[in-house]
Amino acid sequence: MPPRMIDVARRANVALSTVSYAINGQRAVSEETRRRIRQAMDELGYQPNALARGLASKHTNILALLFPTPERGLGVTEMEFVVGAADAAREHGYHLVLSPSELRNVRDLEQLTGQGLIDGALVMEVRIDDDRVQLLEQAGVPFSMIGRTSDPGRIDYADIDFEQTTRDAVGHLVELGHRCIGFLNHSPSAFSVGYGPTVRASEGFRRAAATADVVHVERLCGDNAAAGQAAFHEMRAAQPDITALIVMNERAIVGVMDALDEIGWRVPDDLSIVSMVSSTRVTEMMRPKLTTLEPPSTQLGRLGIQMLLDQIDGGAGERAPVQELLPCRLVIGASSGPPPAR
Amino acid sequence: MPPRMIDVARRANVALSTVSYAINGQRAVSEETRRRIRQAMDELGYQPNALARGLASKHTNILALLFPTPERGLGVTEMEFVVGAADAAREHGYHLVLSPSELRNVRDLEQLTGQGLIDGALVMEVRIDDDRVQLLEQAGVPFSMIGRTSDPGRIDYADIDFEQTTRDAVGHLVELGHRCIGFLNHSPSAFSVGYGPTVRASEGFRRAAATADVVHVERLCGDNAAAGQAAFHEMRAAQPDITALIVMNERAIVGVMDALDEIGWRVPDDLSIVSMVSSTRVTEMMRPKLTTLEPPSTQLGRLGIQMLLDQIDGGAGERAPVQELLPCRLVIGASSGPPPAR
DNA sequence: GCTCCCAGTCGAAGCGCTTCGACTGTGGCA
DNA sequence: TGCCACAGTCGAAGCGCTTCGACTGGGAGC
Incomplete structure (x- = not known):
């Protein structure tokens, strides 16, 4: 017709x-x-007709976005990735198919690549040691990652520069005069499965704190208020002099606030809080409005697609892998200030 | 190979x-x-091979998800739609392509449908009077909506039951004893472009309040703290007896809180707040934890796909359109209580 | 004045599948 | 015993494109 x-x-x-x-x-x-x-x-x-064209030409103008849905659920930041990627793809005349593959369903991935439907894949929520990477490699599907494995080799990726970001967070607090800083990270399970941000932020924090020569303490913490509350009390027991807290766990923050109420502390007078890798969209809804290191989510999504397309269109030639680390942007809110004179 | x-x-x-x-x-x-x-x-x-199969059989097992990116940005709720839809599609052996079409780019839509790539489309963020609907109809593409136009006719849709939801919100407050309730809606621009939830919640609220015979006042309000703050002061000027507020505007809430601070009011002692159509994922991060009417987002996404597939697989036969309104779930937090005895 | 080359065009052979019509052999039934 | 229906199989004709080899007619080069 x-x-x-x-x-x-x-x-x-x-x-x-x-x-x-x-x-x-x-x-x-x-x-x-x-x-x-x-x-x-x-x-x-x-x-x-896209199908006929694809069948004859061996490329489909379709990319896959691989996003597992973690226990933690997907938030604003992830949505921004997706939108960035989808926009970038469309601008280049590509379609983006959403593949909510659980990691366990390696079969789903095989199915996706085996069908000849996609020209390449953008892998989200990459773990330090991610099955999907091997699978894509042996399937011969071009791909790039948002995040990175422990040894990305020649694979293209765009990731947040956690080293820099933790340094910025610590730096901000040190500049304000803090000398004893806590770090509340994601859950133990995220750490143990090797979720990149959790692992790298942990290392980054330790290094940044050591370099700045401040007393520091870190805790992994479940993604909920109760865990955050408990974790803060534990932290304070370990380091009673704590005057500032970096949190990379949006959902634990409210628990920290509850804990502060219990001991009569106020933000930022008694404790400064900096949220790491939280969208301002989220931190602006908190009271006080949180100081945050906002991730360049949309940009990461766009960059991921860009890298992928370079790889595909660039053709066979040996290119140098594109591996970029983007910094987060420090957005100062009302939750960080000078330490109390205790 | x-x-x-x-x-x-x-x-x-x-x-x-x-x-x-x-x-x-x-x-x-x-x-x-x-x-x-x-x-x-x-x-x-x-x-x-998916392409060969599609070319020969005239159906591709690919669906499109049409989501415009509104000025307001996409939040947790939208992400949940998307995940629900993607999951449901995969379970049925379909792929989901993401189409972040701006409404103005009707061309993009034509391109998508004209390419013969998709078997059907799920339309998100439907407006009261939505261009895309006509376009899809005349393109002969099967589709269903999340949300609905003013006159959906025989088009399948799944939407939130705003009538019921506002009634529940008002009901909850009336039960607590409130007799003067405000409603803070989305922005004037959302209203004027005919964004469904904004319009329907407005009507629903007016009716529910009238039925319950309570004094009521409504304001449209920009999606940010400053607008929320101003709006609340205006509301209170109009109705000094206000003891409860229903808010369908996550980002204005914090502004309301600021306004309350200014006049020394506390939640829920002086003012009860109920958030409408907010994910608990969001309301749990607020202090006090907000009472909310949580939307069945994932379910809506799944349902949308389900309807679409019934339509496609069902074939030519004249089916009755599937049109479902789902209620939100009342999740009682710490932000609603009995009215003050002023 | 001849060849050579190349821009510009054409026809035909696929790409990997679905589906149609045709063919075979078996079993049920009169 | 003969006929028909039907399960089970095959070959071939597309689906709407891309791409390859071949062809044509000028200009450029000598």
Whole structure:
């Protein structure tokens, strides 16, 4: 029912193949012919059939976005990745299919790559040691990652620079005068499965604190208020002099606030709080409005797609892998200030 | 390079077409033959090529998810839609392509449907009067909506039951003893473009309040703290007796809290707050933990896909349209209580 | 004046599948 | 005993494109 290429060809009085060449420029077509073809296409409202094109040409203009849904659930930051990626893909004439593959369902991934549907994949929520990476490699599917494995080798990735980000967080607090800083990280399970941000922020914090020569203490903490509350009390028991807290666990923060109420502490007078890798969209809803290191989520999503397309369009040539670490942006809110004079 | 159907056929000593029939059951195949074919497929690790299949059969097993990115940005609730839809699609053997079409880019939509890539579309963020609906109709693409237009006709949709939800919100407050209730809605621009939830919640609130015979006042309010703060002061000026507030605007809430601080009011002692259509994921991060009417987001996403598939697989037959309104779940937090005895 | 080359065009052969019509052999039934 | 129906199988014709090899007619080069 929709017009086909042959209809365009007939109307423009040329061969089918000439229309094809006019459309994708694989061979020269004279200006006059091209004009007639364009006109015919317009008149018929012609749109090339994506499947036929893909079948014949071996590339589909479809990319997959692999996002597992972690126990933690997906938040604003992840949504921003997705939107960034989807926008970037569309701008380049690609479609993005969403593949909510659980890690356990390696089968799903095989199915996706085996069907010949996708030209490449963007892998989200990468773990330090991620099954999907091997799978994609041996399937020969071009891919890039948001996040990175412990040894990314020559795989393209874009990730948050946790080293820099923790340094910035610690730096901000040190500048304000803090000398004893706590770090509340994600859950023990996130750490033990090797979720990248959890592991890297942990290392980064330790190093940054050591470099700045401040007393520090870290805790892993379940993603809920109760865990946050308990964790803070434990931390304070370990380091009674604590005057500032870096939190990379949005859902634990409210628990910390509860804990502070219990001991009559106020933010930022008695304790400064800096949220790490939280969207301002979230921190602005908290009271006091939190100081945060906001992740460049949309940009990461776009970058991920960009890298992938470079890889695909770039063709076979040996390229240097693109591996970028992006910093978070320090957005100062009302939750950080000078330490109390205790 | 990957095995093709002909390879399977040769290995199982049958015709190509027999393999096809064995796979999708369009014709009877003997048990013995089927066994041999299955074995050959396993040995070769065969996976049908999705494009070839689609080209020949006229359906692709791909659905599109149409989500415009509103000025307001996409939040947790929207993410949950998306995940629900993606999961449901995968469970049924479909892929989901993300189409972040701006409403203005009607061209993008035409391109998507014209390419023959998708079997159907799920439309998110539907407005009272939505261009995309006409476009999809005239393109002959099966689709269903999350949300609904003013006159959905025979189009399938799943939406939140705003009538019921506002009634529940008002009911909860009335039960607590409140007699003067405010409603803080989304922005004037959301209202004027006819964003469904904004419009319907407005009507619902007015009706519910009238039925319950309580004094009520409503304001549209920009999606930010400053607007919320100003709006609350205005509301109180209009109705000094206000003792409870229903808010369907997550980002304005913190502004309301600021306003309360200014006049020395506390929640819920002086003012009860109920958040409408907010994920508990969000309300649990607020202090006090907000009472909310939590939307069945994931379920809506799944339902949307389900309806779409019924429509597609159901075939040509005249079905009754599936039009479902789902209630939100009242989750009582610490932000609502009896009115003060002023 | 002849060859050579190349821009520009055409026809045809696939890409890997679905599906149609045709063919075979068996069993039920009169 | 003969006929028909039908389960089970096969070959071939597309689906709507891309791409390859081949063909044509000028200009450029000598």
